[in-house]
Amino acid sequence: MTRKKIIIFFVLLNLFLILCPAVFSLSKYGSTGNEVKKIQTKLKNWGYYKGSVDGIFGTQTFNAVKSFQKKNGLNVDGIVGEKTLAALGINSIGNSNTSNNNTDLNLLSKLVNAEARGEPYTGMVAVAATVLNRVSNSKFPNSVAGVIYQPGAYTCVQDGQINLTASAQSKKAAQDALNGWDPTSGCIYYFNPNTATNSWIWSRPQVVTIGKHIFCK
Helix, strand or coil, X not given: CCHHHHHHHHHHHHXXXXXXXXXXXXXXXXXXXXXXXXXXXXXXXXXXXXXXXXXECCHHHHHHHHHHHHHCCCCXXXXXXXXXXXXXXXXXXXXXXXXXXXXXXXXXXXXXXHHHCCCCHXXXXXXXXHHHHHHCCCXXXXXXXXXXXXXXXXXXXXXXXXXXXXXXXXXXXXXXXXXXXXXXXXXCEEECCCCCCCHHHHHCCEEEEECCEEEEC
């Protein structure tokens, strides 16, 4: 490469960085702004963050991010990059609704794969549907990521199975649920009666049994 081409390359690169900073944006210690507020709000709602939602990425926010990352199998560096933003259910600046929809589908597919692999196909769709029913319920977080990563909600998050690659069937089941198929008729809970250890779940109104799972409200 000639000296002239090298100069032109770096000039174009600098212009790109100036015009498109959002592509490289991430929130870290010392950052401020609306994205930090969104991060703090998510972490506060899920019990990781106890401070004020002030848009300032300080020590408490840093420690909360690290706790969230550690709990969810992410790189524990306290920096909110694309993967951590996706796990939080937050669009980075410049991302489209299509990107958000793809994130929901991918995460929901992993949940189905971890919680319902080996179940009949209708049962896989049913598990995905309960997540979406929670998103619509005011008692739960209002995003797919919020519901799935709510502390204590799913054992697959605690044991790391949420990070396994989703099967093609899991993705299809998640998409069917996103398209509106709900075999549970509005249920928000499910359990396996052969392995359930929480007596409380038995008190919930039972609606339908699909495969090994009982779905209830």
